[in-house]
Amino acid sequence: xxxxxxxxxxxxxxxxxxxxxxxxxxxxxxxxxxxxxxxxxxxxxxxxxxxxxxxxxxxxxxxxxxxxxxxxxxxxxxxxxxxxxxxxxxxxxxxxxxxxxxxxxxxxxxxxxxxxxxxxxxxxxxxxxxxxxxxxxxxxxxxxxxxxxxxxxxxxxxxxxxxxxxxxxxxxxxxxxxxxxxxxxxxxxxxxxxxxxxxxxxxxxxxxxxxxxxxxxxxxxxxxxxxxxxxxxxxxxxxxxxxxxxxxxxxxxxxxxxxxxxxxxxxxxxxxxxxxxxxxxxxxxxxxxxxxxxxxxxxxxxxxxxxxxxxxxxxxxxxxxxxxxxxxxxxxxxxxxxxxxxxxxxxxxxxxxxxxxxxxxxxxxxxxxxxxxxxxxxxxxxxxxxxxxxxxxxxxxxxxxxxxxxxxxxxxxxxxxxxxxxxxxxxxxxxxxxxxxxxxxxxxxxxxxxxxxxxxxxxxxxxxxxxxxxxx
Numbered sequence: 001x002x003x004x005x006x007x008x009x010x011x012x013x014x015x016x017x018x019x020x021x022x023x024x025x026x027x028x029x030x031x032x033x034x035x036x037x038x039x040x041x042x043x044x045x046x047x048x049x050x051x052x053x054x055x056x057x058x059x060x061x062x063x064x065x066x067x068x069x070x071x072x073x074x075x076x077x078x079x080x081x082x083x084x085x086x087x088x089x090x091x092x093x094x095x096x097x098x099x100x101x102x103x104x105x106x107x108x109x110x111x112x113x114x115x116x117x118x119x120x121x122x123x124x125x126x127x128x129x130x131x132x133x134x135x136x137x138x139x140x141x142x143x144x145x146x147x148x149x150x151x152x153x154x155x156x157x158x159x160x161x162x163x164x165x166x167x168x169x170x171x172x173x174x175x176x177x178x179x180x181x182x183x184x185x186x187x188x189x190x191x192x193x194x195x196x197x198x199x200x201x202x203x204x205x206x207x208x209x210x211x212x213x214x215x216x217x218x219x220x221x222x223x224x225x226x227x228x229x230x231x232x233x234x235x236x237x238x239x240x241x242x243x244x245x246x247x248x249x250x251x252x253x254x255x256x257x258x259x260x261x262x263x264x265x266x267x268x269x270x271x272x273x274x275x276x277x278x279x280x281x282x283x284x285x286x287x288x289x290x291x292x293x294x295x296x297x298x299x300x301x302x303x304x305x306x307x308x309x310x311x312x313x314x315x316x317x318x319x320x321x322x323x324x325x326x327x328x329x330x331x332x333x334x335x336x337x338x339x340x341x342x343x344x345x346x347x348x349x350x351x352x353x354x355x356x357x358x359x360x361x362x363x364x365x366x367x368x369x370x371x372x373x374x375x376x377x378x379x380x381x382x383x384x385x386x387x388x389x390x391x392x393x394x395x396x397x398x399x400x401x402x403x404x405x406x407x408x409x410x411x412x413x414x415x416x417x418x419x420x421x422x423x424x425x426x427x428x429x430x431x432x433x434x435x436x437x438x439x440x441x442x443x444x445x446x447x448x449x450x451x452x453x454x455x456x457x458x459x460x461x462x463x464x465x466x467x468x469x470x471x472x
Contacts, residue, residue: 253282257447274429317395328393360415378423
């Protein structure tokens with residue numbers, strides 16, 4: 001457990017501050033109040049709320065020991081108790097979840113629980129995040145995505161694949177009219193074409209299943225799900241909400257955009273260059289996504305070094321230049337650092353509008369799940385100063401892996417950092433990136449028409465700083 005805690009302590013995506021007070025220091029002192037949480041230092045009010053919650057957890061510990069689960073998570077939590085209940089409390093307070101605690105009591109019944117099978121596929125997460133409620137297409141999506149479970153069975157469970165393909169085919173045969181009716185009028189032609197193509201692909205999929213072709217099943221699944229995603233996107237009619245003031249005048253991405261990042265990898269005999277494809281989601285993070293796409297269009301990230309790579313995250317975005325320079329993008333119009341607010345869309349967001357300015361913890365929204373979670377390899381989010389929720393500017397990070405104490409579905413990143421996209425292609429390139437590698441170029445290849453409120457001049461990338469490390 002000590003190894004796990006120290007790994008977790010190194011994980012905080014941040015910039016410009018001393019990160020010496022971490023969860024490891026917390027465990028060593030047997031009190032989460034002696035240092036900042038691993039991924040941010042909350043303000044005094046937040047710490048007081050954390051203290052009250054930890055007190056309740058501690059009080060219930062001894063009386064509920066007999067209810068400890070035999071699960072791996074419970075074993076970790078049980079071992080953690082040898083260091084003092086405060087270690088578990090600090091993890092729970094950073095991102096509350098009953099599953100992280102060995103105690104089955106009412107304290108945790110109000111907190112978001114660990115999903116039984118959290119979605120970790122980036123494209124699936126992006127499909128889920130579309131503001132579409134058409135139950136027929138959502139059911140087709142569900143059926144086709146469930147094939148992934150059948151693919152994990154040695155030799156492929158063809159009975160399950162066949163059942164899913166037949167169910168999807170039946171829905172399209174019986175409910176095509178309902179599906180077509182849900183397509184946005186401006187996208188009707190494309191939606192109809194995609195629907196007809198999906199029907200044909202499912203016919204071919206049935207043949208693959210009949211022939212028990214194990215190699216072709218995942219390819220057929222990808223083709224059909226790509227069409228499902230296309231139809232779902234065609235159902236989105238305009239932008240679903242009004243961005244609140246004062247953020248409505250910032251660069252906004254009212255939809256989605258695709259970005260290709262071309263990188264140069266140094267000191268690697270296996271790979272020297274590579275391209276990553278990113279999907280940037282403005283439906284759920286229009287301000288954050290708009291800020292990023294605007295910077296890409298300015299050429300801000302071109303020729304920039306990767307500034308942090310520690311096995312947990314890959315991070316970049318600190319302006320290149322002399323040491324001691326600004327942490328974020330300096331707007332040439334104002335001459336000041338441009339920042340964006342913390343922005344998190346949840347499954348329970350009021351009127352379908354993201355939560356701004358405060359973490360979900362600070363809002364007391366423990367049961368709310370972010371629509372863009374930190375579940376997938378290559379999740380993209382903005383870095384910020386630990387004690388300032390609205391201090392994100394140009395630095396961002398890719399999540400590489402889950403910590404042992406923060407599995408997908410319940411982690412201390414969700415609700416504390418603004419997720420705005422995912423790597424959908426080139427994940428193998430992301431795995432190879434290390435500090436000092438170069439982003440040769442980042443360019444928007446589709447969706448630029450969704451960027452609004454743009455007035456800019458192109459920024460030429462300055463000379464690289466000698467030490468571009470973001471994490472101190």
